Amino acid sequence: MKVTTTVNGAKQAHDVEPRTLLVQYLREACQLTGTKIGCDTSSCGACTVLYEGESVKSCTMLAAQADGGTITTIEGLAASDGTLHPVQEAFHEHHGLQCGYCTAGMVLAAVGFLQENPTPSEHDVREGLEGNLCRCTGYHNIVKAVLAASEAMQ
Amino acid sequence: MIPAAFDYVLAGSADEAIALVAEHGDDAKLLAGGMSLLPLMKLRLATPSVLIDVGRLHDLSYVRDGGDHVAIGALTRHRDIETNELLAKECGVLRAVAAQVGDNQVRHRGTIGGSVAHGDPASDLPAALVALDATFVARGASGERTIAASDFFVGFLETALGGDELLTEIRVPKAGANGFNYQKFNRRAQDWAIVGAVAATVGGAKRVALVNMGSTPIRATAVEAALASGASFADAAGHAAEGTEPPTDLNASVEYREHLARVLVRRALEGS
Ligand SMILES: Cc1cc2nc3c(=O)[nH]c(=O)nc-3n(C[C@H](O)[C@H](O)[C@H](O)COP(=O)(O)OP(=O)(O)OC[C@H]3O[C@@H](n4cnc5c(N)ncnc54)[C@H](O)[C@@H]3O)c2cc1C
Ligand code: FES
Ligand code: FES
DSSP: OEEEEEETTEEEEEEOOTTOBHHHIIIIISOOTTSOOSSSSSSSOTTEEEETTEEEEGGGSBGGGGTTOEEEOGGGTSOTTSOOOHHHHHHHHTTOOSSOTTHHHHHHHHHHHHHHOSSOOHHHHHHHTTTOOOSSSOSHHHHHHHHHHHHHTO | OOOOOOEEEEOSSHHHHHHHHHHHGGGEEEESSOTTHHHHHHTTSOOOSEEEEOTTOGGGOOEEEOSSEEEEETTOBHHHHHTOHHHHHHBHHHHHHHTTSSOHHHHHHOBHHHHHHHTOTTOHHHHHHHHTTOEEEEEETTEEEEEEHHHHEEETTEESOOTTOEEEEEEEEOOBSSSOEEEEEOSSTTOOOSEEEEEEEETTEEEEEEESSSSSOEEOHHHHHHHHTTOOHHHHHTTTTTTOOOOOOSSOOHHHHHHHHHHHHHHHHHHO
16 A cells, blocks of 8 residues: 655655554655664654654554654754754763664654653653663663753753 | 554544444454554454554544533543543543553553453553443444443453444543542553552542453442441452452462552542
8 A cells, every 4th residue: 555654844655565564664665764673562662753743653553554644753853954953962962872772762752742741840751751761871861861952942 | 573464444434434344344453543453463463354444533532521421532542631621620530540551652642442442451541431430332333322331341351342333432420620549550661550449539429440450440349338338448448359350460469469459449549
């Protein structure tokens, strides 16, 4: 079936099997490999992207379900002149990553979360990112980065 | 992990979805948010040959004042329940419970109807709906019927919904903005409850229901009876495990779950 979407502002149209997961569609059909597959069982959040502006786990959504929709992946966050998104900038400043495997999902989950709760407490951030696992950082710097980003975005 | 191959059909209306289910019978599955079904399909524990996507039936996503009740469309997402203003006023307990389901990503996709139709005793919303004595509206080829919460959940992952029926609406009493509490005990973020206890106040009386204390979500009838005869919250909560048949698994033994039920019911009552 033909699945047509707008990914990071650009039209994408690809013929895929109905069982194609959104993450495969993004990585293989759209060739946007910034979105990672971690657990592949809906648990880790590494595959998080924004669908219609809201965070979703792209390993647990069919490409077919996104047909006609708008998606943002990590590749679409920075401005065209390379200026990082405030959340990306804050992850960089506050060492919110080590190996980087969870980072694309963390950043997208944080961007979606800050849209819903622009002035979160530290507790809110921890709850808001509960769907994302990081095996390296111990989370503290990720939480710091998200709090800093929320201030920067005020 | 990739699901087994299937044909995908996007339903344009509830009637079309019902006709498609009637046409394809047991080979077909309805897809709402996919938060329960897709993981099962990826593990190939479910292998429908036709997937009927009802996820875009936006006319089944609503929260409305129904006079003596609040009517919630089956396709209403957890996120939309968690943030709904009418529910804040008329049935705050549902908002609080919806906010405890999984994580943000899950709540952006998962629907109350999917949670109910899936019939998992470890799910949060079904227990709240049992406590509230909700009414479920199902529509099939032969028309519409209503099912009481007490008749709806019949076994593990088994409900009173016919294979050819679409759950369309859930009706809850106006239980008000306060007087409730949900205690969800789990060990990992975003996880299902090892045990959960929901307390709500309907028409001045306390209602209590339990998550994961049997093959279905259950009312803690012994607790409610003790409260009705004047027992304190602490004494009434002592009856929380009566009549339950909790599972034993990696997370907890039967005895531990019984203990949790008593403790969590006490906390839920005290917080309600
Ligand atoms: C990581 C993760 C964590 C989770 N944690 C929790 C948790 O803590 N607590 C909790 O309660 N749940 C949890 N869930 C499950 C979540 O609540 C699901 O959203 C919900 O159980 C199913 O809703 P859905 O809309 O996604 O349904 P789907 O997965 O699309 O469907 C589930 C089943 O219901 C049927 N169905 C769906 N809609 C209808 C309808 N209108 N009429 C008839 N049949 C229908 C489908 O055919 C299918 O059999 C979690 C899920 C994930 C992936
Ligand atoms: S890869 Fe999707 S949640 Fe882990
Ligand atoms: S930085 Fe390595 S998993 Fe998060």
